[in-house]
Amino acid sequence: xxVHDSFFIGGRWVAPESDGSFDVISPITEEIYGRIPVAxxxxxxxxxxxxxxxFEEGEWxxxxxxxxxxxxxxxAKCLEPLxxxxxxxxxxxxxxxxxFIGPATQTCLGQRIYDGxxxxxxxxxxxxxxxxFGKVIVTRDPVGVVAAIVPWNVPLSGLMLKLVPALLTGxxxxxxxxxxxxxxxxxxxxxxxxxxxxAGVINIVPGDRxxxxxxxxxxxxxxxxxxxxxxxxxxVGATCGGMLRPCTxxxxxxxxxxxxxxxxxxxxxxxxxxxxxxxxxxxxxxxTRILVPAHREQxxxxxxxxxxxxxxxxxxxxxxxxxxxxxxxxxxxxxxxxIRSGIEEGATLAxxxxxxxxxxxWYVNPTIFSGVTNDMxxxxxxxxxxxxxxxxxxxIEDAVRIANDSDYGLGGGIFTSDIERGAMLAERxxxxxxxxxxxxxxxxxxxxxxxxxxGLGLENGPEGMASHYKFRSVSLAPGQAFDLARAxxxx
Ligand code: NAD
Numbered sequence: 221x222x223v224h225d226s227f228f229i230g231g232r233w234v235a236p237e238s239d240g241s242f243d244v245i246s247p248i249t250e251e252i253y254g255r256i257p258v259a260x261x262x263x264x265x266x267x268x269x270x271x272x273x274x275f276e277e278g279e280w281x282x283x284x285x286x287x288x289x290x291x292x293x294x295x296a297k298c299l300e301p302l303x304x305x306x307x308x309x310x311x312x313x314x315x316x317x318x319x320f321i322g323p324a325t326q327t328c329l330g331q332r333i334y335d336g337x338x339x340x341x342x343x344x345x346x347x348x349x350x351x352x353f354g355k356v357i358v359t360r361d362p363v364g365v366v367a368a369i370v371p372w373n374v375p376l377s378g379l380m381l382k383l384v385p386a387l388l389t390g391x392x393x394x395x396x397x398x399x400x401x402x403x404x405x406x407x408x409x410x411x412x413x414x415x416x417x418x419a420g421v422i423n424i425v426p427g428d429r430x431x432x433x434x435x436x437x438x439x440x441x442x443x444x445x446x447x448x449x450x451x452x453x454x455x456v457g458a459t460c461g462g463m464l465r466p467c468t469x470x471x472x473x474x475x476x477x478x479x480x481x482x483x484x485x486x487x488x489x490x491x492x493x494x495x496x497x498x499x500x501x502x503x504x505x506x507x508t509r510i511l512v513p514a515h516r517e518q519x520x521x522x523x524x525x526x527x528x529x530x531x532x533x534x535x536x537x538x539x540x541x542x543x544x545x546x547x548x549x550x551x552x553x554x555x556x557x558x559i560r561s562g563i564e565e566g567a568t569l570a571x572x573x574x575x576x577x578x579x580x581x582w583y584v585n586p587t588i589f590s591g592v593t594n595d596m597x598x599x600x601x602x603x604x605x606x607x608x609x610x611x612x613x614x615x616i617e618d619a620v621r622i623a624n625d626s627d628y629g630l631g632g633g634i635f636t637s638d639i640e641r642g643a644m645l646a647e648r649x650x651x652x653x654x655x656x657x658x659x660x661x662x663x664x665x666x667x668x669x670x671x672x673x674x675g676l677g678l679e680n681g682p683e684g685m686a687s688h689y690k691f692r693s694v695s696l697a698p699g700q701a702f703d704l705a706r707a708x709x710x711x
Contacts (some may be wrong), residue, residue: 222254222309224402227263227426228409230270231419237262244403247315248535251578254313254564259427260436264394267423268440271365271392274420281362281390285345288388291417296333296404296520298414302407303329308537310375315545315581317536320499327382328405335655336384339665339685346708348634357707360689362390363466364442367435369456369619371448372400372547373502373604373700379405381668381679382445387421389688391443394423396435400547402426436460443467443688447504449602450628450673457676468677470504471670473630475651476623477507478613479520480636489523491658493531495633497586500543501606504674505631505653505661511593511619514612517590521570521610524588531584533576533583543606545581546661551701552582555605562589562598564623594622602628616645624650629671632659652678 222244226233229675236257245255247677274280279286299306307325311318347358368382379395397405405424412422425431429452436459444467446456453471460467477495479485495507512520536544546552559573572587584605591607592599599609613619623632632654634642642656652669653661662668668681669675678684696702 221252222374222403224254224256224406227257228406228412228422228424228695229267229269230273230423231417231421232413233409234266236260237266241397244313245548245563246312247547248312248500248537248581249608250582254400256426259396259425259431260589261431262504263425263427264431264435264438267394267425268365268367268435268438270420270423270472271394272440273364274392274418275362278392278394278418278420280387280418280421281552283341283390288390289341291415292333292337292384292388295415295417296413298411299329299333299407302411303522304402306376306407309407309535310401311544313403314372314375314401314503314547315536316373316499317541317544318539319542321536322539323424324374324414327543328377330399332380333384335665336388336685340385340388343682343685348702348704352698354700355694355702356695357694357696357702357704359692359694361692363688364391364691365440366393367389367438367441367444368393368395369432369435369444369446369448370395372398373504375401375500375580376407379408379449381447381684383408383422384443385679385685385688389685391688392421392423394425394435394441396432397424397426399426399428411689437463440466443568445679446470450675453675466687468669468679469675470668470677470679471630471673471675472604472628473504473506473670474509474600474602474628475505475507475631475633475636476509476626476627476649477633478511478619478623478640478645479513479516480634480638480645481513482637483635484637485516485519487525488657489527492523492635493527493659494653496608497543497606501586501608502604503594507631507633508603508607509594509609509611509623509626511611511613511622514614517610517612521590524608525571528571528586528588531586533585536577543583543586545578545583546605547582549582551604552584555584555603555607558598558601558605558607559584559587560609561610562592562596562609565596565598567596567598570610572606585705594625600627607656620645620648627673630674631655
């Protein structure tokens with residue numbers, strides 16, 4: 221059993237303020253896998269105070285971009301030897317399969333930092349613009365202390381999406397991991413110590429929803445970066461709205477993947493599997509509504525049936541397992557409730573349903589519903605499990621209408637043999653990030669964020685970085701000359 225007895229505050233592991241603890245139950249064994257202290261408001265106070273001190277008095281926000289990039293490169297190097305541990309911790313705390321958690325962790329603890337460094341180096345801290353009303357000097361300052369709230373389903377990828385832009389822009393961060401997958405965040409603290417990052421720049425305080433609310437409303441916080449369900453995001457947004465506090469909300473989804481009539485179902489079906497079922501279907505961007513030309517529905521059902529039969533459900537620690545357990549009994553019951561509702565509302569259970577035979581763990585079979593209409597609960601609500609709804613369409617107009625008829629607008633996919641046709645069709649979908657075939661969501665430095673109930677604001681790329689700055693315009697009289705180099709020499 222892994223026992224953590226401290227929080228990472230002010231650059232070191234410190235004893236918690238209360239003696240309460242909670243157990244992390246392994247979804248694989250149903251036994252206690254780890255124990256961590258319960259954060260109380262006094263722990264959050266200490267973490268925010270450490271971050272505030274780092275922001276107001278410390279060197280981090282005052283460093284040059286080059287110095288911060290150097291420090292972050294050191295941090296990435298110190299994370300490298302911890303990647304294996306980070307993968308194992310996540311698999312055991314939330315049941316994700318090695319096949320997915322492995323590469324996702326390698327990317328988020330390595331390449332994501334280097335990508336962030338490339339982006340921040342391209343953003344000028346001072347820029348002179350010239351227009352009809354004269355010159356204006358646009359400058360940016362770090363927004364301040366960032367409170368980052370992270371969900372359980374991609375513990376370290378979610379955390380690093382917040383940590384990298386915050387730190388690179390000069391903002392100390394207080395991270396609250398989910399109580400359902402809190403153990404893996406320890407590697408971040410260990411690497412921060414090894415890299416010699418200044419005290420208070422990173423603070424990690426796992427805790428429950430109440431402590432999350434306390435952090436969101438804390439007077440010492442300048443910006444909230446939240447990832448989680450739309451229901452929780454609404455609360456966070458309301459709190460931040462009341463305080464006029466900037467926030468980024470990355471929330472749930474019910475994304476549509478549109479299979480076009482020209483898509484190569486025989487040669488390329490793995491692509492559809494990747495975009496629907498990865499991480500047990502527990503990805504915010506999973507294409508959980510698959511829109512199929514009516515005449516191809518049976519072919520798609522057959523491909524899903526064959527692909528599922530050829531893949532493995534089982535222990536997520538094994539490198540060849542495709543589906544592991546859901547993270548808890550309550551979550552499994554919820555997913556099964558959706559499967560029942562699909563049957564009750566008249567969809568056809570085409571593949572799966574029920575549970576695989578396993579001695580331990582909260583498993584459900586990968587499940588495909590056909591004949592789904594877009595008004596059914598399984599088409600409208602986020603299930604967060606391996607349950608896919610096939611919805612028939614007749615024309616492209618019909619497909620676009622169905623895809624856009626959703627409360628959410630997070631992900632989406634176009635599956636086609638004609639890339640340009642796919643890319644242009646993607647522009648008609650009212651959603652934040654799409655892929656054509658096997659594209660990576662917002663890969664290559666795109667902004668990532670939801671529309672409608674899927675969120676507010678953006679992460680990733682220059683747009684995600686920009687939300688960690690406060691901007692200022694200094695205007696000169698029309699016609700006034702300005703020597704930027706001289707001004708910078710005076711700074
Ligand atoms: P959740 O909303 O239950 O919890 C997310 C985090 O917020 C946890 O750390 C939780 O303790 C905390 N929290 C909950 N209520 C809070 C409140 N009122 N104030 C402050 N903190 C609060 O979500 P979850 O079950 O952990 O994660 C799954 C959800 O996250 C899904 O809806 C999924 O789509 C979404 N998600 C979205 C993205 C994205 O980028 N859009 C990425 C991953 C997951």
